[in-house]
Amino acid sequence: MxxxxxxxxxxxxxxxxxxxxxxxxxxxxxxxxxxxxxxxxxxxxxxxDHTARAMINKKTQTIGLLVPELSNEFWSLLSKIVQDECWSNGYTTLICSTDNRTDKEKAYLKMFIERRMDGIIYCASPDDPTDMQEQMEMLRNSGIPLVMLDKSMPGVSSVVGDHLHGSLTAVEHLIRLGNRRIAYIGGPAVSIEREFGYRKALMMHGLNVDEALIRLVQGQTFSDGYGALTVLLELGVMFDALFCGNDLLALGAIKALEQAGIRVPEEVAVVGYDDIFSASLFKPALTTVRQPITDIGKELVSLLFQSVEQLSENRSARKIVIPTELIVRESSGVERNEIVQP
Missing domain, CATH: 1.10.260.40 (lambda repressor-like DNA-binding domains)
Structure with missing residues (x-):
């Protein structure tokens, strides 16, 4: 008893x-x-009885973290950083992965609200603006402090990567190497600004944006990149370089190129995005756009706890922009005067 x-x-x-x-x-x-x-x-x-204590104190000492998927190294590492930061502040973290599914996202957000999370870090969101509006309305009505990653909403604090600049830098690197037919693999699971940066770089350098070179996939996994590149090859589309919306897409695409007997970077130069741990271990080592993931995780938690400590009527939204950096390795080839990084 x-x-x-x-x-x-x-x-x-x-x-x-x-x-x-x-x-x-x-x-x-x-x-x-x-x-x-x-x-x-x-x-x-x-x-x-922690439930009873939460009802009395109106605090659960728990933060809800919503991410698209945990199989991607970027999201698993970010989850650990957020968890460690919350723990050092006396909070536990409830981590949920949506697998890029809107139904799961809605269910998890509803569960966060019902369990009275003290705050929510929102790193996954639907591509459909209607679904996004529905989620935001539900969260606003709950009154729970909220911070978002790579999404900007009125009245909500956010941390955003400088993806437009990051992707523009990546594509310009490929152009400087003499490439002119640059393909892109991305989709709703990665920031739309990465596609915008790709398009902008081509236009800035007087290159045609050929829609046949763009493959948009629903996920962001190795198999998604492999499948998208396979389709490009089956369609007979000619390209001399490839930019991908994240590293797993790029690594999957390189595998498909190798199996087709196409050498990287001699015949097709490849650049990814994120700089996950596997990027430097893969052969050829992947040129990529690095996001400082530790900084991102710490800023998310810092912004959230600033909101947690304030009354709802006194909360003010802040936006933190995180810079990116091009990391040149083997998969793209090297410009003159550039240093290949490990």
Whole structure:
């Protein structure tokens, strides 16, 4: 039978309020009293009712983190950074992966609200603006502090990568190497600004944006990149370079090129995006646009806790832009005066 706080107080010879102060870490109690209460808790195997405490204190000490998928190194590492940052601030993290599915996203957000999360870090969102509006309305009505990654909404704090500049830099690198038929693999699962940067770079350099060179996929996995590149080859589309919306797409595409007997970078130069750990281990090592993932995770948590500590009517939205950096390795070839990085 489950022990009660009343039984703990009786065993320790103190009042119920003293036991409560020890459990909640509020107010100072003498060391001897603290030890008596802890011994009583251990002896009776007492476990506080966290749900009841949350209702009373209006805090669960839990943050909800929503990501598109955990099989991608970028999202798994970001989840760990966020979890560690929250832990150092006295909070646990409930991590949910949507697998890029809107139905899962809605269900998880509803669960975050029902479980009274103290804050939500929102890294996954539908491509459909109607679905996005529905999600935002649900979150606004809940009053739970919210921070978003790579999405900007009125009244909501966000951390965004400088993806337009990052992708533009990547494509310009390919152009400077003499490539003129540059393909792109991306889709709704990666920031639309990466496609915009691709298109902008081509237009800035007087190159035609050939829609036949653009393959948009629903996911962001190795197999998605492999499949998209296979389709390009089957269609007989000619290209001398490839820019991908993330590294897994790029690595999958390189595998498909190799299996088709096409050498990278001698025949097709390839650039990815994110700089996941595998990018430097792959052969050829992947040229990519690096996002400082540790900075991103820390900024997300910092912005969220600023909101958590404020009353809802006093919260002000902030936007943090994270710079990106081109990391040149083997898969793209090297411009004169460039240094190949590990």
């Amino acid at each position: 489950k022990s009660t706080i009343k039984e703990v107080a009786k065993e320790a010879g103190v009042s119920i309020s003293t036991v409560s102060r020890v459990i909640n870490g509020r107010d100072r109690v003498s060391k001897s009293t603290l030890n008596k209460v802890r011994r009583a808790i251990d002896k009776l195997k007492f476990h506080p």
